[in-house]
Amino acid sequence: MARPRNCRRVGCLPGSQYFKPRGIPLSGLEEIKLTVDEFEALRLADLEGLYQDQAAVKMNVSRQTFGRIIDSGHKKVAEALVQGKALKIEGGDFDMASMRKFMCNNCQHSWELPYGTGRPKNCPSCKSGTIYRTDEGRGVKKGQGRCCRMNQQKQ
Secondary structure (H helix, E strand, C coil): CCCCCCCCEEEECCCCCEEECCCCCCCCEEEEEEEEEHHHHHHHHHHHCCCCCCHHHHHHHCCHHHHHHHHHHHHHHHHHHHHEEEEEEEECCCEHHHHHHHEEEECCCEEEEEECCCCCCCCCCCCCCCEECCCCCCEEEEEEEEHHHHHHHCC
């Protein structure tokens, strides 16, 4: 018997759920479903430039599992681009990182904010605008993926 799938940790949700070719109504397009964990793998590897082992740690999966997730995501995005299909981002097995940590370049003050509150514009200590995000967070908040529904059924 195969072991149960672990939930993948996700640092952020996409800003949009759909991407489609311009000028064609969504109703006239075939749709490809990209899961939130595949979206996160693409974000970590392709946008942030992390190596697979680093990204796997952030997502709380093995390097081999991360490789399978990103391969699946790459294939789906390529199919949507090449064949002119709509890309819908939803579902998957994931938990949402609950806290984000920021640090100020000027005064080295660090602080945490809950996910979903937006990016701060200034340091709360010195009001400088030169801040950056450090780690992805410590705790986990349940997202809207399959994992979370399974956890709710157990309670």
